[in-house]
Amino acid sequence: MKTAILGISAFYHDSAACLLIDGEIIAAAQEERFSRKKNDASFPKSAIQYVLSEGGIVYEDLTAISFYDKPLLKFERLMENYHSFVPRGISGFLNSVPVWIKEKLFMRKFLRGHLDEFGKKKIQLLFPEHHLSHAASAFYPSPFEEAAILTVDGVGEWATTTICHGKFNQITVLRQLDYPHSLGLLYASFTYYLGFKVNSGEYKVMGLAPYGDPQSEQTRAFKDKILQELMDIREDGSILLNMDYFDFATSTRMTNNKKCETLFGIPPREPESSISQSHMNLALAIQQVTELCMISLATTAQKMTGCKNLVMAGGVALNCVANSKIADTGLFEEIWIQPASGDAGGAVGSAYAAFHIWNKAPRMISYPDAMKAAFLGPEYGEKEILKIIRKYGMVFNYYADFNELCAVIAQKMTEGKVVGWFQDRMEFGPRALGNRSILADPRNPEMQKILNLKIKFREGFRPFAPAVLAEDLSEYFEKGSASPYMLFIDTLRQKWKSSEPSCESERRAENRLQKTGSFFPAVTHLDNSARIQTVDRNLHPKFWRLITEFKKITGCGMIINTSFNVRGEPIVCNPADACEGFLGTEMDFLVMGNYVFDKSAQEKLQSATHHKKGFKPD
Amino acid sequence: MEFLKELWLYLKTRKRYWLIPLIFLLLAMAVLIVATSSSALAPIIYTLF
Known part of the structure; x- marks a missing residue:
């Protein structure tokens, strides 16, 4: 009899479901992809339906269902929090109770009520702790028998950071930092202060930081003020926040704006307003502080466990710059990070925790890892693609030979065309890794602007990630370490760098957003760093073939890879979503399976107003 | 019943007995609010306050 575990994360943000059968991840998907609501927190009904069908099982076949946190413990934290700050926070109390x-x-x-829709059988329900779920999502799918585990996020029940030790099928929590002292919430507070949306705009702060001026007096002053006034970092990496400057414990605001404005000398940025050099410097300062904390935490984890390998999860583990700084310290021989490190990944972790800890099942180690390159979502075949072609009356070219298709598309990319690329199973986690991607030529100096403003409808400063052939990585980047999930950064080799901005006018904020100093301007920051994805022939065969064809024409073994969505929209899931994205933006080509759609050939079609449908800016 | 058993186990493990009156007060208030939404009880409750 097979052991089938359903992992669920839901009701806070990024709800998701994962199916584990005999310790193998069969499928995992976020509800937002089906409901088309970004960061959808509702019960993941569609995601559960999908994972069960992918596993070829019905609800009654499940051995256990594992929810990713302990509600009573979270309730305790909320009550103690309101009690500590009373009478502040009364409105929050009245809203949440x-x-x-x-x-x-x-x-x-409540869960049984929802699960009744799938079947009436009373299946064992389990509630592993939030950070244990994160730790499990980091350790069990990793390729290590033993590892130090570091989980850092906003908050779970009480824990905001944990250091654990993973060995065989056991995880031992060694140290824990409790709410409200949270590195994730500190970063989220600055996300809020800089005018971005909490829980989704954190990566924008990370993307803005390289535009900050590390030499400026203002950046140094910001950093000093954060370290001296806002927080106290202990030697082991734990932090104590000065709650006078933060409002997240008692209101929907993250920061005490009045106090922060007095401290930093700049007011909170209004969402969607212009970004000044001061905002960039502040982003850089908080990024540097985060890196400092993460390095200290990793050092403590290494000292406490004595392990040569590190695994990480939790929202802060998506900070690829901090991850790379940890890697640069050389504390660990190898680092593996859960690609779905946010709360969605809690579904994977809770399922693993149930299988190995509750079920006491031994661990099987997979190489390079057990995440199947994060391609754990639904796949749509020719039948579904043809249905959509008929629905929209789309004109297409069919290529029986996929290599020929790749050669044609690669040629179009060299001509400056933007391509929507829809293949095989959807990715699980926040990154598009070559199956639901928008692709373009990284050498084109205009491409960052074109993609941001005409395709993605998002802020112009945001650079894109390069997808690089794994075998060519060292040709372009200094460290040359594999990064299949876009979770590390690397710096371009000297020979690919062009001149650095030298005069003051080039250093000015508005120019810094437009100008980079490399031959691949769309995928590198001003400091020539890039959030890389390495493309492996075995893990990403189709994507690898396309880049290889691009290289044959251009000599360049990398392309731009950004997620197939517009701002505020979840990444496309099915062919209908992809077609709407294609027709509603200025994308030039769409490739679904072996079908190629040329925008210029779709003249008779009334362009969909997909991006105007009302996706709220993220 | 399952909830009460679980709640007791949690309170015992975490030694958070101070939460008992709070939870029952909140539950009582919830019951009161639900009850007052039906017209039969509403006038009585109204006069109480």
């Missing part, structure tokens, strides 16, 4: 009394406090019953 009805939800808890009605639903979350009775999570077991």
